[in-house]
Amino acid sequence: MRDSRETFVNHAFVAGYPIKHSRSPLIHGYWLKSLALEGSYGAQAVSPEALVGFLQSLRDGTSGFGGGNITIPHKERAFSLCDRPDDLSRELGAVNTLWLKDGLLHATNTDGYGFTTNLDERAAGWDHCDTAVILGAGGASRAVIQAVRDRGVKTIHVVNRTLEKARELADRFGPSIRAQAMGEMPDLMKGAGLFINTTSLGMDGTPVPQIDFTTMAKGAVVTDIVYVPLKTPLLAQAETQGLRIVDGLGMLLHQAAPGFEKWFGRRPVVDAALRQVIIDDM
Ligand code: ATR
Numbered sequence: 629m630r631d632s633r634e635t636f637v638n639h640a641f642v643a644g645y646p647i648k649h650s651r652s653p654l655i656h657g658y659w660l661k662s663l664a665l666e667g668s669y670g671a672q673a674v675s676p677e678a679l680v681g682f683l684q685s686l687r688d689g690t691s692g693f694g695g696g697n698i699t700i701p702h703k704e705r706a707f708s709l710c711d712r713p714d715d716l717s718r719e720l721g722a723v724n725t726l727w728l729k730d731g732l733l734h735a736t737n738t739d740g741y742g743f744t745t746n747l748d749e750r751a752a753g754w755d756h757c758d759t760a761v762i763l764g765a766g767g768a769s770r771a772v773i774q775a776v777r778d779r780g781v782k783t784i785h786v787v788n789r790t791l792e793k794a795r796e797l798a799d800r801f802g803p804s805i806r807a808q809a810m811g812e813m814p815d816l817m818k819g820a821g822l823f824i825n826t827t828s829l830g831m832d833g834t835p836v837p838q839i840d841f842t843t844m845a846k847g848a849v850v851t852d853i854v855y856v857p858l859k860t861p862l863l864a865q866a867e868t869q870g871l872r873i874v875d876g877l878g879m880l881l882h883q884a885a886p887g888f889e890k891w892f893g894r895r896p897v898v899d900a901a902l903r904q905v906i907i908d909d910m
Contacts, residue, residue: 638667640891641696643674643682651906652697655884658905659896667892669696676701683709686726687733695727695891697884703737703767710735719800720770725887739768740775742883743853745898749882750874751849755779757821759845761813762786763862764826765793768853772826773801785816818843823866825852830861841869852876856910877903 642652648671656669674682679702685691698706703722707713710723711732717723723735747754760781762769765788776784787808788794794807808816817823817840830836831854839862841850850866855876863873881898889895 638665638892639693640667640669640887641672641693642669642699643672643679643696643702644699645673645675645701647671647673647699650699651880651909652699652884654905654909655881655902656888658902659888660892663892663894663896665892665894669891672696674702676705679705680709683726683733686728687711687731689728689731693728695725695887697887698724698726698735700767707735709733716740716774720774721800722767722770724883725890727887727890736886737771738883738886739771739879740778741886742879742881743772744775744779745882746876746878747849747851747874749878751851751872753847754822754849755781757781757845757848759783759785759816759820760822760824761816761820762824762826763813763829764788765790765797765807766826769824769826770797770800772824772853773797773805776822776824777801777804781822785812785820787813787816814840814843817841819845821845821848823848823850825850825854825860825862828854836861836865839865841866841871844871847872849874853879855880858907858910877906881906 642650650671653671660667686693707721707723712734714736717737720737724737726733726735760776765786784804785806785808786794786797789810791809798805798807850871851874852860852863853876854860858875867873885896
């Protein structure tokens with residue numbers, strides 16, 4: 629990603645609303661310190677009304693920032709407001725990483741990269757399966773659907789309580805994506821090689837549905853993109869049933885790395901000590 633013509637700036641942000649729960653400042657602060665780099669990375673509370681002005685202050689240089697992360701609820705609007713979204717984010721319609729170059733706001737989305745890198749690290753070979761089941765069709769599931777499709781998984785069932793939302797994603801991402809109702813889950817799980825939860829199911833005090841993971845293919849992987857708690861109710865169920873599980877913390881850590889490289893000029897490493905910093909903060 630490094631381009632020798634770029635000047636590296638060293639003040640970056642994460643903008644969202646609300647923003648105080650973001651762990652991105654901890655991640656980037658850890659890397660700045662461990663790489664002994666000058667620079668800063670801070671949280672910016674940017675309300676929906678303030679987003680246009682905030683992005684303009686980046687563009688005209690008055691903010692002093694060279695780039696940053698965009699988080700909930702701005703990922704989609706920031707996509708339409710930036711100047712140079714890359715192809716990946718154009719298909720997705722959402723961005724999470726911005727950088728300024730020649731007075732223009734460039735943007736990409738690194739959530740899919742974070743997701744696949746986490747699985748590559750913790751469940752190598754996960755992408756050799758033919759069928760994946762993805763639960764949820766909200767903002768968080770989009771980048772995951774795109775990434776799993778791009779890794780060549782032939783059939784991806786997107787199961788959602790509101791079927792219409794799954795249908796919209798199937799239309800957006802092409803013929804390998806199949807929209808499915810919740811009631812189809814037991815059948816879809818049979819022989820699947822990958823199960824991904826992208827919902828907050830079970831985290832809001834509502835009962836967690838029992839899922840039979842035992843009918844999945846031999847060596848199947850179950851993962852969650854939610855990382856608080858580290859072992860979500862669905863991951864706990866899958867582990868009890870003998871499946872390989874991968875928590876979502878690595879996705880958060882890996883999605884941060886490409887942006888850090890853009891703003892600070894060095895590719896940071898996701899190591900066990902960084903993981904522990906975030907766990908200690910939970
Ligand atoms: P995010 O951007 O984090 O994905 P979202 O856009 O609100 O958040 O999407 C949340 C997802 O979790 C949706 O797929 C939602 O299902 P609906 O589209 O039917 O709302 C799903 N979800 C949340 N709570 C759920 C529950 N109790 N049972 C089933 N699905 C649930």
